[in-house]
Amino acid sequence: MIFSPSIEAVYRDSKLSVSNIISRISELGFSAFEFWSWWDKDINEIHKAKEEHGVTVASFCTKMISLVNPLLRDAYVEGLKETMVVANRLQCKYLVSQVGQEEPGITRLKQKQSIVDGLKRCAPALEEQGITLLIEPLNTKVDHAEYFLESSEEGFEIIDKVNSPNVKLLYDIYHQQISEGNIIPGITRNLDKVAYLHAADYPGRHEFGTGQIPFKNVLRAVDEAGYSGYLGLEYFPLGDPDKSLRKVMSEFQTS
Numbered sequence: 001m002i003f004s005p006s007i008e009a010v011y012r013d014s015k016l017s018v019s020n021i022i023s024r025i026s027e028l029g030f031s032a033f034e035f036w037s038w039w040d041k042d043i044n045e046i047h048k049a050k051e052e053h054g055v056t057v058a059s060f061c062t063k064m065i066s067l068v069n070p071l072l073r074d075a076y077v078e079g080l081k082e083t084m085v086v087a088n089r090l091q092c093k094y095l096v097s098q099v100g101q102e103e104p105g106i107t108r109l110k111q112k113q114s115i116v117d118g119l120k121r122c123a124p125a126l127e128e129q130g131i132t133l134l135i136e137p138l139n140t141k142v143d144h145a146e147y148f149l150e151s152s153e154e155g156f157e158i159i160d161k162v163n164s165p166n167v168k169l170l171y172d173i174y175h176q177q178i179s180e181g182n183i184i185p186g187i188t189r190n191l192d193k194v195a196y197l198h199a200a201d202y203p204g205r206h207e208f209g210t211g212q213i214p215f216k217n218v219l220r221a222v223d224e225a226g227y228s229g230y231l232g233l234e235y236f237p238l239g240d241p242d243k244s245l246r247k248v249m250s251e252f253q254t255s
Contacts, residue, residue, distance in 0.1 A: 001197075001223055003253055004032040004058040006234040009200075010241045018042070019049040026053035028245050034058045034232050036096075038086050047090055058230045059094035059134070059196065060087075066100025067118040067135075068111045068148050080122055080133070087131055094196055094230070096134050096170055099149045111148060116161045123164035134170035134196050135159075139178035143205075150179050152186055159193045168195035173213065174234070177202045183218055188225040197222070200235035207235050207244045208252050215252055 007021045014021065018041065025033045031054075035041070038060050050057055063079030066072050083095055099115050102108075119133070126133050137155045138144040149155055155169045171187055171194045180186070187194055201211030208215040219231070237244035 001219065001227060001253070002032055002058070002230050003030060003249060004034045004230045004232050005030055005245055006034050006036070006198075006232055008036045009234045009236055010245065012236060014241060017045075019045050022046070022049040022055060023053055024242060025245075026055050028242060029249060030055065030245070032056040032058040032230060034230075035060050037061055038083065039063070043086055043089060050090065057090040057092040059096055059232065060090075060092060061096045061098075062133070064098060067097070067115045068100040068103050070114045070117065072100075073114075073118050073121065076118055077121060081125070084125065084129055084131055088129065093130065094132050094134055096136055096196075098138065098147070099135055100147075102146050102148045108148075112154070112158065115149075115158055119158070119162045119164070119167050123162060123167055126166035127164060130166075132166045132168055132195050134168055136170040136172060136198075137175060137179065138172070139175040141178055143175075143178075152176055152180065152190075156190055156193050169193050170196045170198060172198035172234070173215075173218065174198065174200040174202055174205060177213055183213070184221045187218075187222050187227070191225060191227055194227070196230055196232065197227070198232040198234045200233075204238075205236050206238050207233075208248055210238060219252060 005025055011021050033055060062083040065076040065079050067076055087095055103111055137149045137152050138147045140147050140150050159169055173183055201208055201213050203211055
């Protein structure tokens with residue numbers, strides 16, 4: 001399992017430049033990092049820093065356009081094409097996608113089918129370029145009211161229907177602890193559909209060990225089940241970000 005700090009979460013209060021943050025992450029012993037939006041960043045700066053420090057861009061987000069609404073499908077596909085150009089520039093193999101807010105007056109079945117149809121349209125280009133698109137369930141109780149996809153099980157159903165090796169689920173341990181619990185079997189029984197993990201403790205969305213999630217047990221079980229991909233550290237530290245990352249690395253990395 002490869003720990004990947006989210007520079008926008010862990011360093012959200014930092015006044016350091018992106019290149020300096022990447023340098024710090026490398027010095028702390030991490031081999032990868034991730035971020036959210038690419039369209040408001042200097043991609044040349046990120047590319048130069050990642051090359052200089054020998055770290056990998058694990059993931060970032062595609063443009064925030066709804067998959068739920070079929071009228072926006074062309075815009076979603078175009079946004080993904082633009083994002084894949086950036087991903088290739090940064091040699092990034094994973095892109096994160098939210099699916100959008102619920103559409104009032106439209107059945108969930110039709111909204112889900114719109115997501116499936118949109119992802120199926122994207123699949124050939126993803127497969128051709130060797131990039132995996134990750135759809136992400138989010139909790140609606142605390143952070144993302146009226147977001148369409150809350151359940152990991154519903155997410156797995158979508159993955160099955162799309163049936164592409166390059167469309168998988170991002171399982172966020174923080175979000176699913178709020179939405180449904182049952183974290184260990186939720187991940188380990190679905191490793192063929194889970195291609196990426198995110199994590200923060202709950203409540204508070206802070207670093208591991210500050211809330212109620214037994215991260216040592218969760219990460220050990222996932223590791224033993226055979227997961228060897230990225231774990232995005234998408235938390236907001238209570239104190240110094242460097243100290244929090246050192247602690248997470250020393251106390252929780254399983255392999």
